[in-house]
Structures are given as C-alpha cells and as structure tokens.
Amino acid sequence: MSELKVLISKNELYKKIQDTADKINAFYGSEDVLNLVCVLKGAAMFACELMKYLDMPVKIEFVSLASYDATKSTGVLQTKHLDLPDFNNENVLIVEDIIDSGLTMDFLIRYIETHCSAKSIKLAVLLEKECEHKYDIKPDFCASKIDDKFIVGFGLDYNGIYRNLDYIASLESL
Ligand code: IMP
Numbered sequence: 001m002s003e004l005k006v007l008i009s010k011n012e013l014y015k016k017i018q019d020t021a022d023k024i025n026a027f028y029g030s031e032d033v034l035n036l037v038c039v040l041k042g043a044a045m046f047a048c049e050l051m052k053y054l055d056m057p058v059k060i061e062f063v064s065l066a067s068y069d070a071t072k073s074t075g076v077l078q079t080k081h082l083d084l085p086d087f088n089n090e091n092v093l094i095v096e097d098i099i100d101s102g103l104t105m106d107f108l109i110r111y112i113e114t115h116c117s118a119k120s121i122k123l124a125v126l127l128e129k130e131c132e133h134k135y136d137i138k139p140d141f142c143a144s145k146i147d148d149k150f151i152v153g154f155g156l157d158y159n160g161i162y163r164n165l166d167y168i169a170s171l172e173s174l
C-alpha cells in the first residue's frame, strides 16, 4: 500500500507554469512561429497548461516515448510514435514532464537536429530531478526542481495511474 504526499500544490504548480511561460515569451519574439513538441504521455497536461499563456503563434506536435517501467528507468528508450514534420527553419520547443537520466531528451534532441530542419531546438520541462543526469542534458526552461524520488501527478504516472492529479506528489509506502 502507498499513500500520496503532496510535494507541489496545485496553486504553486500553476504559478510556476505561468512564470515559465513568461520566460519563454521573453526569450522568443512575439512574431515567430513556435513549434511545441509534446512528449506523450507525461507532458500532455503541462503542454496544454503552458501553451495557454504563450504570446507567439504556436503549433503543436506529439511524440510518444517511454523509458520507465513502474518506478525505474529501464535504460532503454521505446519509440511508440515518432512522426515529426520538417519544421522549415522555424523554432522548436520540446515540452517534457521530467528529466531523470536525460536518456529521453538526449535521443529526441538528436533526432530533431538530424531529421527536422529546425531553426533552433530548446527544451522546457515541468520538473528536473536533482540528481546527476547520466546524459548531459540541461533544460532551457524549467518550472521546478525536485528531489530525486519517484513522483506522480500532473501527467506523471505509476503504472498508468495518477496522471489526472492537479498537483505533484510522492508515493510513500505505508
Ligand atoms: P529519463 O529518460 O531517464 O530522463 O526519464 C524521463 C522519463 O521517464 C520521463 O519522460 C518520464 O516519463 C519518466 N519519469 C522519470 N522520472 C519519473 C517519475 O519520478 N515519475 C514518473 N515518471 C518518471
């Protein structure tokens, strides 16, 4: 049995996402198209909330990647859906839920660099785990840092559940 312990409340989380959107708006011009690449399933809620506050013309694509099994990284990336267009020299902002080892983002950044003709590729994450990332990945925009423990909520799951929580929680064993 496990219980949920709130780590970032709903109000805190929404404020952090708005602050992140402000930084993204300040970084890009308000005229240039910004292509979001949302990494399913975990980043769905973050991307939907974040894009509401963006000022520039925004487009969105979805990819589906998985590296976790229950509470641990498998170290192997599964590409479940990866069908991105040519971005025709427009800016790309990857929107991801959390960075742990950095494996998922290391793969996706390289993939977009190689296949998609992006003008620039930046990374926005909801959470960055405070651990040594095995891959050298640094987010350009990060809503919040978090202790190195397994967490759920706001898109993040444990065996497929808890994605619908509107806050971030750790799973504590009873
Ligand atoms: P990485 O590839 O090791 O950086 O792990 C990132 C991916 O693993 C994210 O896209 C998440 O889907 C998943 N993940 C990492 N940490 C957690 C967690 O604490 N809870 C739920 N999913 C996680």
Ligand code: MG
Pocket (backbone or CB within 6 Å): 039, 040, 041, 042, 043, 065, 066, 067, 097, 104
């Ligand atoms: Mg993921």
